[in-house]
Amino acid sequence: xxxxxxxxxxxxxxxxxxxxxxxxxxxxxxxxxxxxxxxxxxxxxxxxxxxxxxxxxxxxxxxxxxxxxxxxxxxxxxxxxxxxxxxxxxxxxxxxxxxxxxxxxxxxxxxxxxxxxxxxxxxxxxxxxxxxxxxxxxxxxxxxxxxxxxxxxxxxxxxxxxxxxxxxxxxxxxxxxxxxxxxxxxxxxxxxxxxxxxxxxxxxxxxxxxxxxxxxxxxxxxxxxxxxxxxxxxxxxxxxxxxxxxxxxxxxxxxxxxxxxxxxxxxxxxxxxxxxxxxxxxxxxxxxxxxxxxxxxxxxxxxxxxxxxxxxxxxxxxxxxxxxxxxxxxxxxxxxxxxxxxxxxxxxxxxxxxxxxxxxxxxxxxxxxxxxxxxxxxxxxxxxxxxxxxxxxxxxxxxx
Amino acid sequence: xxxxxxxxxxxxxxxxxxxxxxxxxxxxxxxxxxxxxxxxxxxxxxxxxxxxxxxxxxxxxxxxxxxxxxxxxxxxxxxxxxxxxxxxxxxxxxxxxxxxxxxxxxxxxxxxxxxxxxxxxxxxxxxxxxxxxxxxxxxxxxxxxxxxxxxxxxxxxxxxxxxxxxxxxxxxxxxxxxxxxxxxxxxxxxxxxxxxxxxxxxxxxxxxxxxxxxxxxxxxxxxxxxxxxxxxxxxxxxxxxxxxxxxxxxxxxxxxxxxxxxxxxxxxxxxxxxxxxxxxxxxxxxxxxxxxxxxxxxxxxxxxxxxxxxxxxxxxxxxxxxxxxxxxxxxxxxxxxxxxxxxxxxxxxxxxxxxxxxxxxxxxxxxxxxxxxxxxxxxxxxxxxxxxxxxxxxxxxxxx
Numbered sequence: 001x002x003x004x005x006x007x008x009x010x011x012x013x014x015x016x017x018x019x020x021x022x023x024x025x026x027x028x029x030x031x032x033x034x035x036x037x038x039x040x041x042x043x044x045x046x047x048x049x050x051x052x053x054x055x056x057x058x059x060x061x062x063x064x065x066x067x068x069x070x071x072x073x074x075x076x077x078x079x080x081x082x083x084x085x086x087x088x089x090x091x092x093x094x095x096x097x098x099x100x101x102x103x104x105x106x107x108x109x110x111x112x113x114x115x116x117x118x119x120x121x122x123x124x125x126x127x128x129x130x131x132x133x134x135x136x137x138x139x140x141x142x143x144x145x146x147x148x149x150x151x152x153x154x155x156x157x158x159x160x161x162x163x164x165x166x167x168x169x170x171x172x173x174x175x176x177x178x179x180x181x182x183x184x185x186x187x188x189x190x191x192x193x194x195x196x197x198x199x200x201x202x203x204x205x206x207x208x209x210x211x212x213x214x215x216x217x218x219x220x221x222x223x224x225x226x227x228x229x230x231x232x233x234x235x236x237x238x239x240x241x242x243x244x245x246x247x248x249x250x251x252x253x254x255x256x257x258x259x260x261x262x263x264x265x266x267x268x269x270x271x272x273x274x275x276x277x278x279x280x281x282x283x284x285x286x287x288x289x290x291x292x293x294x295x296x297x298x299x300x301x302x303x304x305x306x307x308x309x310x311x312x313x314x315x316x317x318x319x320x321x322x323x324x325x326x327x328x329x330x331x332x333x334x335x336x337x338x339x340x341x342x343x344x345x346x347x348x349x350x351x352x353x354x355x356x357x358x359x360x361x362x363x364x365x366x367x368x369x370x371x372x373x374x375x376x377x378x379x380x381x382x383x384x385x386x387x388x389x390x391x392x393x394x395x396x397x398x399x400x
Numbered sequence: 401x402x403x404x405x406x407x408x409x410x411x412x413x414x415x416x417x418x419x420x421x422x423x424x425x426x427x428x429x430x431x432x433x434x435x436x437x438x439x440x441x442x443x444x445x446x447x448x449x450x451x452x453x454x455x456x457x458x459x460x461x462x463x464x465x466x467x468x469x470x471x472x473x474x475x476x477x478x479x480x481x482x483x484x485x486x487x488x489x490x491x492x493x494x495x496x497x498x499x500x501x502x503x504x505x506x507x508x509x510x511x512x513x514x515x516x517x518x519x520x521x522x523x524x525x526x527x528x529x530x531x532x533x534x535x536x537x538x539x540x541x542x543x544x545x546x547x548x549x550x551x552x553x554x555x556x557x558x559x560x561x562x563x564x565x566x567x568x569x570x571x572x573x574x575x576x577x578x579x580x581x582x583x584x585x586x587x588x589x590x591x592x593x594x595x596x597x598x599x600x601x602x603x604x605x606x607x608x609x610x611x612x613x614x615x616x617x618x619x620x621x622x623x624x625x626x627x628x629x630x631x632x633x634x635x636x637x638x639x640x641x642x643x644x645x646x647x648x649x650x651x652x653x654x655x656x657x658x659x660x661x662x663x664x665x666x667x668x669x670x671x672x673x674x675x676x677x678x679x680x681x682x683x684x685x686x687x688x689x690x691x692x693x694x695x696x697x698x699x700x701x702x703x704x705x706x707x708x709x710x711x712x713x714x715x716x717x718x719x720x721x722x723x724x725x726x727x728x729x730x731x732x733x734x735x736x737x738x739x740x741x742x743x744x745x746x747x748x749x750x751x752x753x754x755x756x757x758x759x760x761x762x763x764x765x766x767x768x769x770x771x772x773x774x775x776x777x778x779x780x781x782x783x784x785x786x787x788x789x790x791x792x793x794x795x796x797x798x799x800x
Contacts, residue, residue: 005636012629026615059456215426218671229412236405265668271618
């Protein structure tokens with residue numbers, strides 16, 4: 001009956017490491033997420049080796065980030081998202097083009113042929129919405145216009161990154177590229193987002209009574225959690241990240257009358273599950289591949305390219321918010337996090353990347369994820385000084 | 401980026417099946433847990449095959465039952481547990497001896513040699529606290545004396561079952577049995593429970609301020625969740641089930657000032673995670689092995705033995721509660737659930753059981769798990785008519 005005791009130990013270690021890491025960095029006035037990722041670096045295979053990669057931990061991490069984006073969706077109003085549509089679109093598009101161009105130039109300059117360079121560049125493209133969403137939520141900044149632009153842009157970014165990855169994978173493996181196929185993939189993804197956002201929201205607005213119908217007293221929550229899991233899965237069927245579907249599920253669930261209760265009830269779920277996502281992100285780094293001056297120099301260079309390219313793309317796209325707002329948006333788009341890791345893994349599996357390039361891209365993704373939160377926190381806090389009620393939700397929404 | 405989409409689909413199916421199953425049976429005035437197990441039978445490999453066994457699902461199930469017993473512990477007062485100590489001890493001991501004796505007689509009668517018969521009998525012994533705890537919680541009956549006796553007896557039952565399994569495994573494989581070794585194992589397990597129950601409770605009673613110290617506004621919850629995972633792991637190191645440690649964690653966490661908040665915050669966690677436990681329990685049944693009259697007859701017989709033996713053991717042990725209270729305790733001890741499945745799996749792996757015996761024992765475990773909740777509900781509801789405020793928490797505690 002000691003069935004599963006190894007995994008219980010891993011759960012315990014990951015969870016406790018996250019709490020300790022978050023507490024330490026919060027005492028240093030940094031966002032807690034930085035401490036959770038750092039905790040993952042420390043307990044992961046590269047340093048202490050207390051936690052080894054395991055499918056079950058990856059699933060918990062996935063559930064964690066899905067719930068996180070769901071709760072971010074819950075705190076976001078659909079109508080307000082629509083209002084920032086044009087800025088979000090511009091940020092999404094420029095935030096894909098500029099990193100892709102700079103990334104492929106760097107890759108070609110460091111010796112890859114053009115087909116492989118484009119593949120490498122794809123790892124520079126996709127923003128990890130999880131990191132930024134967590135910081136915005138932690139600082140109680142989800143109601144700001146900049147936050148809405150960032151979240152909307154993250155959806156567009158994910159659609160474009162998915163298309164781009166399809167294109168570069170095909171080019172790299174020598175397949176012929178059919179524009180008609182690409183157009184269908186694009187139309188399906190955009191259609192999915194629009195149908196959920198428009199029809200789904202309308203359905204949810206009228207379903208408040210129906211959510212209370214089941215005997216289970218927690219049924220509004222269980223029904224929207226089912227919706228969250230269902231849309232998370234559905235979005236992967238359209239080539240999008242699971243978190244996009246989860247975000248949409250939260251967005252339309254926030255149209256119901258039970259919105260506040262749902263927000264409230266989601267907090268304990270986040271407390272239990274999201275640490276797995278951030279800690280497991282941190283465990284992926286491989287210090288051994290980076291332990292020489294040459295690799296560190298390359299890392300510094302590609303991290304600089306990754307940061308500057310997204311920052312410029314986001315800044316230019318969001319200029320309508322004023323230069324400070326545009327800066328916040330630009331910084332918010334910087335983290336690559338797990339998305340860069342996924343592209344790097346695909347590249348490694350396809351034989352496009354060497355283990356060293358893989359380690360470089362993973363490290364770049366983590367570095368952007370670690371650098372963004374403190375900068376974003378400084379920008380948001382200094383801006384909050386001029387706003388009304390600036391610190392009300394400073395440490396996240398209270399529960400009870 | 402469609403990483404992990406298969407598992408997302410499984411999560412969605414399991415979660416939705418649980419909600420539908422629970423809703424249907426609750427409309428038929430049965431406890432929801434019956435519907436969740438039945439849903440597992442339907443979507444499992446034996447019927448629809450929509451969900452296949454997967455390590456990640458088992459881990460979620462384990463987390464689900466760990467959280468369930470943690471929350472049951474939270475709703476239980478340690479002082480009141482102590483008061484029912486003697487009855488619980490008697491129920492635990494008789495509830496192990498009688499099923500073990502009857503089980504080994506049946507096994508020997510159906511052709512096993514004595515060493516193997518004792519192993520088979522071990523599958524009749526261990527009560528699955530998860531099923532009964534869920535029913536008691538669902539009916540708001542955790543504050544009753546009978547519930548406390550059942551929970552206390554489940555702890556004793558688990559210690560004795562663990563010892564017994566050690567003994568029969570050794571006998572079956574022909575190892576020599578060292579009484580000194582057994583005495584140490586027993587002393588360690590009892591010591592673990594006593595140290596946590598006494599020292600842990602004292603520490604927790606004084607730690608309310610300390611639980612609020614971290615910056616994380618949910619820190620009382622995250623700290624006790626860490627405690628829950630830690631003690632769940634620790635109890636497996638003493639040969640006990642993870643749920644025993646989780647129950648103890650809840651029990652001592654209920655000594656803190658934050659008890660009510662913690663109970664409240666645990667509800668959404670149960671809503672998300674416990675369905676995985678009950679649905680996955682249901683998926684383990686193998687109908688194909690039971691599809692003949694002979695097998696069904698054997699199943700009826702061993703299920704009857706399993707039910708009567710535990711019922712009598714529990715009833716005799718709890719006679720001090722009066723005959724009706726003793727009946728409730730006896731019924732509450734009946735479910736074997738996942739514990740019978742674990743013993744059956746060990747037997748299959750060790751070559752002691754044929755696939756047919758394995759299927760029989762799994763089916764018996766599930767049948768006892770399905771039969772108990774309705775009977776327990778009838779007994780508790782009819783008893784509630786004579787008590788004050790009988791239906792206040794009929795559908796579980798409200799959240800918000």
